[in-house]
Amino acid sequence: MKQGLFTISENRQLTPSTWLMKLDGDVSGITAPGQFINIKLDGHFLRRPISVCNVEEGSVTIIYKVLGKGTDEMTRFETGKELDVLTGLGNGYDLSEAGDTPLLIGGGVGIPPLYLTARCFRNHPTVILGFNSADEVYYVKEFRRAGAKVIVATADGSSGISGTVIDAFKVLLGRGETFTHFYTCGPGPMLKAVYDEVYEKAGISGQMSFEERMGCGFGACMGCSMKTKYGNKRICKDGPVFRTEEILWQK
Amino acid sequence: MAEVRRVDINDAMPDTRVNLCGITLDNPVIPASGTFGFGYEFAELYDINCLGTFSFKGTTLDPRFGNDTPRIAECPAGMLNSVGLQNPGVNDVIREELPKLAQVFHKPVMANVSGFSADEYAEVVKRLDRSSVSDMIGWYEINISCPNVHGGGMSFGTDPHMAASVVKAVRWMTDKPLIIKLSPNVTDITEIAKACETEGADGVSLINTLMGMRIDLRTKRPVLANVTGGLSGPAVFPVALRMVYQTAKAVKIPVIGMGGVSSADDVLEMMMAGAAAVEVGAANLTDPYASRDIVRDLPAAMKKYGIKRLSGSADQAKNL
The missing domain is CATH 2.40.30.10 (Translation factors)
Structure with missing residues (x-):
């Protein structure tokens, strides 16, 4: 810091x-x-x-x-x-686990950290970006310019695939695409859906970035704690990125 | 001929030292429990030996996760927290946290202890006092004022008899100074302070947070999962100052002042109200260098107000 x-x-x-x-x-x-x-x-x-x-x-x-x-x-x-x-x-994403075909999944205001992540990869990562509607879509061009293959999903179908990032993920699977690891950031319900579908059902390990109301942001106040399989963690200091293998869903 | 230099006494460095229950502090600035972890997080940022001391994260007998999140809500000039005493438990504190702290902090530290029964407070103090790291501890700060836990914490700090029962139980376990951390959520804080003094407390520290609440208008739900939380930050400073003033007049033991202190001027104001030393809490969370900067700014602030030394200022406060 x-x-x-x-x-x-x-x-x-x-x-x-x-x-x-x-x-x-x-x-x-x-x-x-x-x-x-x-x-x-x-x-x-x-x-x-x-x-x-x-x-x-x-x-x-x-x-x-x-x-x-x-x-x-x-x-x-x-x-x-x-x-x-x-x-x-915070810890940030560990890029060493990406493998040959990493998948990046971002929802709404959770998309920004995936941009720098995508830029770090030279092998054209696949990026799914989820929004509510076409007027909320941003940064698609920037991701493409960074070499990413971008799939947009909107909840109301006004742009890209109609549905959620999970629907987009299923489309990719349907095309026979395979992924070695995933990186995600987005609202809580989206993270849970990604965990269920991409990690548990499709068997792909990944790293998920969490959000919480914070006091200090650097690990002093214990305001943004989270229980994991490996004990209590501070989202601001030990996270915000956690591996699928350590996450315990509470709510 | 040797030149004779005239030394102007007014140019001498102000003396920031204070005595807290028999231990001399280089300065009265003490980061408050719950805002400074076990010190080593801040030691990555600056040499924490510049501090008078600090009070480490409230420690209970068993490990605690604390309350559900969200635990933080912003307020005008302050914040609510409902952390609920998250800590690794006394055994881990002895085994892991304090040895880690020993690498970076070489002054006596204040051990903050919390509990859910008088016996639990006593047991935690006993384990710390008989541990291999007990030499690191200068004082115990007994938190009988946490507003965020049920069946313990603040319930001891809002009734003079219950406060006395905790002091009595803990007093048996240690010869080190016992400082009792008091709640402002009472009608008359001096009654609680006097009850602690009678049972052999060596000092009191105040104030812990003031109970408060916020509602999110968009979700129409309380911001905090725990519904209520404790208010800290500059918003509470005048309330804290008033209670320090009242308490310092009511007891003979030293009073540590805290509540919204965020500058060297605030430290001096607290000491003029009767504080023997001053804790800095929420300021550490918005500016990780806050306590270091207060220590750095203190001599200049003393000069500005014509204060030559800080020791004994608590006695002068009784004439306010």
Whole structure:
């Protein structure tokens, strides 16, 4: 973890509820895709934890969904504004397990960390991106430019495959495609469905990124704990990425 | 001829040392239990030996997961938590956490202890006190004020007789200083403090969190899975200061002040209200360097307000 001052160099709307922000500063604290940063906002007590979408020389890109007052205020931040940011939080994805044909599955605001993950692979990973409807779709072009084979699924059928990321996964299986490992991030119900269908039924091991309301974001407060097969873990510090083999579903 | 230098006494470095129950601290800044783990997480960020000491994560007899999540809710100038005493249990603390801490911290540490019966508090203190790592412990901070557990914690801290029963049980188990951590969720905190003093407590620390609640308007459900939680952060500072002031006047034993402390100025204000030392809690969670920065800023803040030394400031508070 590193604390630093970052300068906003870009802050633009991608969809009605999703924004992209590029922050310039020392990104040496970020060591793996799937990690997150924690941003201090004036007038708000807790920082805002947001996953890393991309890292380049001297800048980090995040994609955030407007969910409350804090993220709403962020949409009005202008370029040049400085932010106090903790970087390199969480474990991130372990890419050494990917094998020849990794599968990346992202849902909604869980998609951003998969972008940097996809960029790390040179062998054209398959990426399933799930959205509610066509107007919420973002970053498909960017994934394709990064060399990924992208399949879009929308719940209302307004873009790509009609249905969930699981429906898209079944289409791929139907085409006879095989996968060596998977990486996923998305809402809780989607993660559970991915666990059931991709890990348990299809027998593919993977790594899943979890989300929880956090206090500190760096392992001190025990606010975001989770029970696993190997004891109590902190989502912010021991996670947010957990292996399918260690996950215990509670709720 | 040798040059004679005139030394201006006002330029001398202010003396930040304080005495806490017979042990001298380099400064009065103590990260509070539950916001600093077992120290080594923060030792990766800075040398934690700059602190007066710190109070480690509340330890119970058995390992505890704590409450369901969500356990955190943001508030204006503060936060609610309903962690519910997650900790690895006293045996793991002795076997794993404290040996790990010994690598990075070389001052006496404050051992925070919690329980669900007077006997449990006593047993935890007994095991720590008779363990191979007991030399690391300077003080016990007995938490009778956790608002997030049922059938223990705060129920001991809201009734003077129950508070006394815990102090009595624990007092037998150790010769080290016993500091009792008090709840603000009472009508008169001085009554509880006096009951602890009578049973042989060496100090009291206050305040633990104030009980609160938030509801998510979108889901129409409480934000916290536990429904209620404890409020901390700058929002509670004036309440904490008032209770420290009242308690310091009511008892002869030292009072550790805490509740929303987030700057060197806050430390000085707490000490002017009668605190012998000051704990820093929620500030550590929003800024991992908060306690280090408070220690660093303290001498300059003392100079600014013309304070030459901190020891004895608690006595002066009685004249407020």
